[in-house]
Amino acid sequence: MILRRYGTSYQSVDLNFDSRALNEVGFRRNREHSIAVEDFGGSYALEATHELQPEADGDVQDHTEQQLLDQLWGQIEAPLAGLGDGEMLVVENEPGHDYPKTKQQTANVIVEGENRLHFTYTIAPPLRIAVYRPRG
Secondary structure, eight states, X not given: OEEEEETTEEEEEEEEEOTTSSSXXXXXXXXXXXXXXXXXXXXXXXXXXXXXXXEEXXXXXXXXXXXXXXXXXXXXXXXXXXXXXXXXXXXXXXTTTSOOXXXXXXXXXXXXXEEEEEEEEEEESOEEEEEEEEOO
């Protein structure tokens, strides 16, 4: 299960990565699970933190950005699949403070004598996710 802090509680979320969205790295509340911040701190202990920073290169802008988001999805699925009984994955980045966004760099390259654009996408700042395990 993936949780993200909303105000005074942690709520379960689904991944919502879309290259056509204004906020490409998104999470959508699914309202399946909610726990108060105070209860969470007393019930769960930090096990590990991961900083995810994928990178993608390509000739087509939207395709390259979606490739980056797909890589990010895969990097989240690895720790998610490795969660033990009762463990949770928490998105540590805070909106308005250090929320990850896609960054684009464009370069002109010559391919077979023609000028072409080449796109490089990264995420900055990195997406931080943490694994929490139940105390006790």
